Amino acid sequence: MSNHPISGVSRDxxxxxxxxxxxxxxxxxxxxxxxxxxxxxxxxxxxxxxxLGREAVEKMLRDTVILYEDGTPRTHHVTTNxxxxxxxxxGTAAARSYVTVFQSLPDFPLQPVAAGRYSDRFKRHDGxxxxxxxxxxxxxxxxxxxxxxx
Numbered sequence: 092m093s094n095h096p097i098s099g100v101s102r103d104x105x106x107x108x109x110x111x112x113x114x115x116x117x118x119x120x121x122x123x124x125x126x127x128x129x130x131x132x133x134x135x136x137x138x139x140x141x142x143l144g145r146e147a148v149e150k151m152l153r154d155t156v157i158l159y160e161d162g163t164p165r166t167h168h169v170t171t172n173x174x175x176x177x178x179x180x181x182g183t184a185a186a187r188s189y190v191t192v193f194q195s196l197p198d199f200p201l202q203p204v205a206a207g208r209y210s211d212r213f214k215r216h217d218g219x220x221x222x223x224x225x226x227x228x229x230x231x232x233x234x235x236x237x238x239x240x241x
Contacts, residue, residue, distance in 0.1 A: 104175045106220045107184055107213055114225075115168035115190075121161075123152040133222040138229070155239055159196070164238060167193040170209070182215035183223070190227075194238050204238050206231040 110129065117125040127149035134141050135148045142151045156164050173188040188209045195201035207229035214223045 103177050103179070103184065103215075103220065107175050107177075107186055108173060110213070110220060110222060111170055111173065111186060111188060111209070111211065114222075115170055118152070118156070119163060119166050119168055121158050121163040123149045123156075126152060130222050130225070134224045135227075136225065137227045157238060157240060165194055165196050166204075166238060169193065184213040184215075184220065186211040186213070192238070196237055199234075199237055202233060203231075204233045204235045205229050 114126060114129055117123075117129070127145035127147075130143075130148040131145045132143075133148075134143050135151065137151070139151070139155075142148050159165050169191045171189045171191070173186060175184060175186045177184040186209070188211075190205075190207055190209055191203050192205040193201060194204045207227060210226040210228070211222065212224040213220050215221075
């Protein structure tokens with residue numbers, strides 16, 4: 092393995108990108124416990140009050156996202172336009188990306204139900220990257236009546 096500085100940055104960028112992708116996968120599979128673990132000591136800021144930590148994030152999702160018979164919200168989160176900035180010395184990073192949420196049900200054709208942006212902060216702990224904070228800003232809303240509880 093090379094000691095060239097870019098290899099560490101590249102490895103860190105991949106780890107952070109994987110965390111962002113893991114979030115989407117866990118939400119789409121209805122694994123709110125797993126999402127909570129991603130925010131074990133992090134803050135999640137959405138449309139409601141900010142929530143801190145694993146249990147609070149898990150509860151927030153259970154209280155707001157509708158799950159169906161298959162245990163999923165029947166959604167597909169697509170994260171694009173990802174940009175990652177790393178402060179190697181401080182062990183922190185920031186990322187910004189777009190998100191589009193698609194949903195489909197037997198009586199609800201596949202369609203985008205929300206689109207917006209993620210602003211994320213990360214910190215490195217024991218050599219591993221973790222979410223420190225996620226801000227979700229939804230700018231475009233479709234028919235989210237089958238995705239979110241009112």
